[in-house]
Amino acid sequence: MNRIALAAALVILAAVPWWVSGTYYVNIASQILLYAIFALGVNVLAGYAGLVSLGHAGLFGIAAYAAGKILSTGSGHGHVVVAIGAIAVALLASAVFAVLALRGTGLGFVMITVALGQIVWGVAYRWISLTNGDNGITITGRPSPFGFSLASPRSFYWATFVVFLAAVVSMAVFVGSPFGASLRGTRDQPRRMTALGYHVWMIRFLAFLFSGFWSGVAGLLYLYYNQFVSPQAVALTASAEALLMVISGGTATLLGPIVGATLVVVIKNVASAYIERWNFVLGAIFVVIVVFMPEGLVPGVARLTRRAVAALRPHAAVPVPAPGVAAGGEPVRGPSPPLNGSERGR
Amino acid sequence: MSALAVQNLEKSFGGLRVTAAVNLAVEPGERRLIIGPNGAGKTTLFNLITGELRPDGGSITLFDRDISRVPSRRRAHLGISRTYQIITLFQGETLLRNVMLSLLGLSHLRWNPLVRIERQEALIVHAREVLARVALDHLAERPVGETAYGERRRVEIAMALAQNPRVLLLDEPFAGLSIEERRDVLRLVTSIPRDVTIVMIEHDMDVALDFAERITVLHFGAVVVEGTRGEVVAHPRTREIYLGE
Numbered sequence: 001m002n003r004i005a006l007a008a009a010l011v012i013l014a015a016v017p018w019w020v021s022g023t024y025y026v027n028i029a030s031q032i033l034l035y036a037i038f039a040l041g042v043n044v045l046a047g048y049a050g051l052v053s054l055g056h057a058g059l060f061g062i063a064a065y066a067a068g069k070i071l072s073t074g075s076g077h078g079h080v081v082v083a084i085g086a087i088a089v090a091l092l093a094s095a096v097f098a099v100l101a102l103r104g105t106g107l108g109f110v111m112i113t114v115a116l117g118q119i120v121w122g123v124a125y126r127w128i129s130l131t132n133g134d135n136g137i138t139i140t141g142r143p144s145p146f147g148f149s150l151a152s153p154r155s156f157y158w159a160t161f162v163v164f165l166a167a168v169v170s171m172a173v174f175v176g177s178p179f180g181a182s183l184r185g186t187r188d189q190p191r192r193m194t195a196l197g198y199h200v201w202m203i204r205f206l207a208f209l210f211s212g213f214w215s216g217v218a219g220l221l222y223l224y225y226n227q228f229v230s231p232q233a234v235a236l237t238a239s240a241e242a243l244l245m246v247i248s249g250g251t252a253t254l255l256g257p258i259v260g261a262t263l264v265v266v267i268k269n270v271a272s273a274y275i276e277r278w279n280f281v282l283g284a285i286f287v288v289i290v291v292f293m294p295e296g297l298v299p300g301v302a303r304l305t306r307r308a309v310a311a312l313r314p315h316a317a318v319p320v321p322a323p324g325v326a327a328g329g330e331p332v333r334g335p336s337p338p339l340n341g342s343e344r345g346r
Numbered sequence: 347m348s349a350l351a352v353q354n355l356e357k358s359f360g361g362l363r364v365t366a367a368v369n370l371a372v373e374p375g376e377r378r379l380i381i382g383p384n385g386a387g388k389t390t391l392f393n394l395i396t397g398e399l400r401p402d403g404g405s406i407t408l409f410d411r412d413i414s415r416v417p418s419r420r421r422a423h424l425g426i427s428r429t430y431q432i433i434t435l436f437q438g439e440t441l442l443r444n445v446m447l448s449l450l451g452l453s454h455l456r457w458n459p460l461v462r463i464e465r466q467e468a469l470i471v472h473a474r475e476v477l478a479r480v481a482l483d484h485l486a487e488r489p490v491g492e493t494a495y496g497e498r499r500r501v502e503i504a505m506a507l508a509q510n511p512r513v514l515l516l517d518e519p520f521a522g523l524s525i526e527e528r529r530d531v532l533r534l535v536t537s538i539p540r541d542v543t544i545v546m547i548e549h550d551m552d553v554a555l556d557f558a559e560r561i562t563v564l565h566f567g568a569v570v571v572e573g574t575r576g577e578v579v580a581h582p583r584t585r586e587i588y589l590g591e
Contacts, residue, residue: 195428
């Protein structure tokens with residue numbers, strides 16, 4: 001069922017420029033996709049590794065700043081060089097983040113990532129000769145990969161969609177691989193994993209790089225989308241927003257971060273047109289999600305649907321089970337483990 | 347040559363000496379039982395041997411190779427496997443997946459991010475065979491969370507057996523089991539071939555006495571008595587510790 005939902009989502013997303021009218025909405029769709037890529041990256045750590053990062057906007061922003069910096073020096077580098085350079089810088093920053101943050105798990109990890117993210121923000125805000133401070137970096141024009149100009153909202157949407165697809169496919173392959181299974185193992189029973197011969201630290205480190213890679217790609221798209229980057233992009237609130245996308249959609253699911261990104265971007269753009277305090281609307285929606293579907297929208301809706309189907313079935317004399325308990329003999333997975341679950345099991 | 351030897355091993359938690367100059371030599375193929383009251387330092391000894399804890403002093407050798415400074419994860423590759431007194435399984439995963447993770451731990455495949463784990467036929471077949479050894483192959487697709495406690499105890503052993511260890515450390519494999527389940531687990535442990543050296547911790551002396559050739563009694567972190575079953579049972583110190591005489 002998850003697969004059908006995924007396929008349906010992809011078809012709908014691919015056709016967006018045809019069924020929405022107006023560049024405003026196409027642009028919002030581009031934003032959704034680029035934030036979905038970011039959220040997918042954050043989910044590698046928050047969902048599959050059980051490591052909650054509140055510093056990923058730093059990695060996102062470093063890629064954007066690096067690309068902006070290379071472009072604004074006016075040295076005439078091609079966009080391929082810019083993209084590779086930006087991602088390389090993001091990966092390097094991820095490695096540094098990982099080495100420092102992986103000294104801890106649970107709250108320790110969260111706090112170190114907050115600190116690292118704030119350092120990036122501080123540099124963006126205060127190191128004016130490098131980052132232009134509050135004024136940010138403006139670039140002129142989007143690239144034209146293979147002669148296909150991304151200047152129009154529609155063409156930019158397609159390009160973002162292609163990158164988004166690559167991100168989704170890479171996630172699906174990663175999650176279903178032995179390495180993905182190893183990573184989830186380090187989330188659930190790190191002690192046992194070590195005793196079984198796994199290099200827990202290295203597994204987490206590589207996962208961090210994978211996560212940082214997609215965060216950097218999203219940051220690069222962000223720069224091209226806005227043609228501007230400022231300290232706002234690397235602020236703590238940006239990291240928190242990415243994490244909220246993952247949590248509200250459903251951690252450790254493929255679809256969750258995408259749904260979460262859609263929710264946040266739509267509310268941010270649409271609700272803010274009608275209500276000045278759109279943050280209030282977003283907050284209220286999160287409260288509702290946490291109360292009724294603590295595991296996130298995607299697993300939550302799946303659970304409620306199963307329940308409804310079971311209740312509507314004529315010979316469903318079996319009482320509706322609690323989440324995580326077998327329904328009609330069919331094993332049902334419980335909600336994904338809590339985010340701080342990295343050190344459970346004594 | 348000993349399969350597993352420990353010389354003058356020391357470990358303190360703050361002022362509490364939990365492992366006090368412990369010496370232990372287990373012959374290849376031997377079945378050794380370690381008994382002692384609560385807090386005698388039995389599990390700590392296992393944690394030191396597997397490298398989960400770092401000793402304050404002394405050394406550990408595996409088939410004459412000093413492994414005192416070998417990281418915990420490498421010791422698994424050198425042939426030490428263990429079970430846990432407190433069941434430590436992957437709750438949300440199926441029994442098959444649990445055993446597959448154990449097999450993967452010693453395989454290069456564990457680093458591969460590009461292939462599908464469900465397509466690894468050899469791995470899956472191997473995992474099923476291991477589950478069959480502990481008579482749980484019929485529950486292979488069931489998540490751990492939906493199995494009975496006695497079955498989980500057997501999965502614990504399957505996880506260790508899957509790695510084809512040279513030295514197997516069993517930490518209270520009978521804990522919390524009914525009499526029949528204990529008999530099943532004892533039969534299972536007895537059926538392990540002699541090329542595996544087994545060290546078993548048991549809190550309760552009666553259960554596993556028949557299993558071991560030699561018995562070590564730990565008390566307050568130190569080896570108090572060591573010898574054959576008859577010697578240990580007859581020893582006044584054993585009686586003192588266990589019966590409070």
